[in-house]
Amino acid sequence: MAKFIDDNRIKQLADDHGTPLYIYDKGRMLDDLNALKDALYPGASLYYAMKANPLLGICEVFRQNGTGVEVASAGELCVALKAGFAPKNIIFTSPGKTEEEIRYAIENGIKIINIDSIREASIVDKLAKETDSVVDVAIRINPSSCRSNAKIKMTGIPSQFGVEEEDLNERFFESLKTFDNISFKGIQIYMGTQMLDPEDIIWNTTYAMELGIRLSKKYGFKLKYLNCGGGFGVRYFKNEQPLDMRALADGMRELHERMKDELEDTEVIFESGRFLMAPAGVMVTKVLYRKESKGQRFLICDGGSNIHSSSAFLGRFVRNNFPLHAIAKNRSGEDTETTICGPLCTSLDVVGQKVALDAGVKEDDLIVIEQSGAYGYTYSPGKFLSHETPAEILADEDSYHILRQRGSVSDLLYGQQGL
Numbered sequence: 001m002a003k004f005i006d007d008n009r010i011k012q013l014a015d016d017h018g019t020p021l022y023i024y025d026k027g028r029m030l031d032d033l034n035a036l037k038d039a040l041y042p043g044a045s046l047y048y049a050m051k052a053n054p055l056l057g058i059c060e061v062f063r064q065n066g067t068g069v070e071v072a073s074a075g076e077l078c079v080a081l082k083a084g085f086a087p088k089n090i091i092f093t094s095p096g097k098t099e100e101e102i103r104y105a106i107e108n109g110i111k112i113i114n115i116d117s118i119r120e121a122s123i124v125d126k127l128a129k130e131t132d133s134v135v136d137v138a139i140r141i142n143p144s145s146c147r148s149n150a151k152i153k154m155t156g157i158p159s160q161f162g163v164e165e166e167d168l169n170e171r172f173f174e175s176l177k178t179f180d181n182i183s184f185k186g187i188q189i190y191m192g193t194q195m196l197d198p199e200d201i202i203w204n205t206t207y208a209m210e211l212g213i214r215l216s217k218k219y220g221f222k223l224k225y226l227n228c229g230g231g232f233g234v235r236y237f238k239n240e241q242p243l244d245m246r247a248l249a250d251g252m253r254e255l256h257e258r259m260k261d262e263l264e265d266t267e268v269i270f271e272s273g274r275f276l277m278a279p280a281g282v283m284v285t286k287v288l289y290r291k292e293s294k295g296q297r298f299l300i301c302d303g304g305s306n307i308h309s310s311s312a313f314l315g316r317f318v319r320n321n322f323p324l325h326a327i328a329k330n331r332s333g334e335d336t337e338t339t340i341c342g343p344l345c346t347s348l349d350v351v352g353q354k355v356a357l358d359a360g361v362k363e364d365d366l367i368v369i370e371q372s373g374a375y376g377y378t379y380s381p382g383k384f385l386s387h388e389t390p391a392e393i394l395a396d397e398d399s400y401h402i403l404r405q406r407g408s409v410s411d412l413l414y415g416q417q418g419l
């Protein structure tokens with residue numbers, strides 16, 4: 001297993017701060033950040049896709065270590081500013097930006113707004129006019145082809161994101177030019193998440209670069225900004241191979257040799273959430289009860305899908321278990337098939353389905369769900385059944401920071417009014 005703080009520390013933090021609990025490991029975050037930086041297209045910049053884990057303290061770690069940040073809402077923008085990101089290192093991408101959100105982004109002078117349509121361009125233009133500013137924008141493109149799992153989809157994929165590549169014509173670019181208060185800088189393409197084959201990533205990056213260059217020549221604009229997306233994957237399941245960073249780096253360097261002249265004046269950007277955060281976080285949940293039901297062994301724990309829905313298969317196509325292990329006082333040395341559940345009154349609240357777990361695991365032992373630093377708590381229906389929110393802690397060598405305190409039961413009343 002790759003480096004993460006050891007089980008003694010996990011146990012100590014769980015004893016001191018209670019469960020369920022999220023723990024992030026700063027050392028692991030930095031290892032993965034450096035590994036990704038080293039494998040990217042030479043000279044490119046890296047933006048942290050904040051939706052993967054929007055904690056203030058996590059954003060601060062990335063800011064201190066030189067990434068930009070991609071936000072997808074006014075709330076995320078607020079946190080990014082609080083985390084100290086300079087506006088010139090913030091980009092805003094979302095298919096449904098409200099006028100309030102766009103205005104907030106303009107007032108703060110962020111680097112670029114990635115727009116999804118001419119209609120959105122006209123709204124940005126109108127709002128920019130109100131403040132007498134000129135706002136940098138890029139268009140997000142839904143490409144006509146993309147590649148994942150070594151398969152090229154020639155038709156692309158229907159999606160609510162971006163402008164269709166087929167719709168990028170003379171008329172489109174002429175309309176963009178009619179807006180005096182936006183300045184068109186380039187394009188963004190994000191072809192999908194959890195890619196584990198370096199060749200897929202290189203293929204998609206090449207596609208984005210060639211498309212950007214072709215459009216800029218054909219329609220006569222300067223390509224100042226080229227956001228190639230990312231989708232760098234991590235290993236969740238036994239049948240998956242981790243992303244080969246050396247192959248990725250080799251592919252990127254070759255691409256650089258081919259493209260560097262044409263892209264001399266272009267800022268190349270990649271984005272990542274999952275790769276940077278998933279391996280750096282665990283969710284720790286405590287066994288409350290054991291039971292047998294019709295020959296099946298169940299463990300009921302204090303945290304489940306309410307704080308970690310993706311481990312419970314919600315919103316996932318693949319019904320495999322996340323990697324997990326137990327921290328147990330007494331091991332029997334023999335595994336037995338076990339189903340690990342959270343505390344919710346729904347049969348969907350299963351974070352480990354029929355996993356091989358030591359038969360000695362019992363009440364007060366801990367279950368540690370790995371690869372949980374991205375799309376964990378933030379992606380979960382935490383309000384369902386009204387449990388307190390978990391504490392979230394950043395382990396940093398021998399010290400730690402509490403990034404979010406455990407909630408209390410009365411938090412649920414916040415903002416509510418009775419009759």
Ligand SMILES: *Cc1c(COP(=O)(O)O)cnc(C)c1O
Pocket residue numbers: 049051052070093190192193194229230231232271272273274275374
């Ligand atoms: C979600 C998202 C990302 C981050 O994707 P990961 O697979 O987590 O790295 C990057 N860019 C855009 C536009 C996104 O929507």
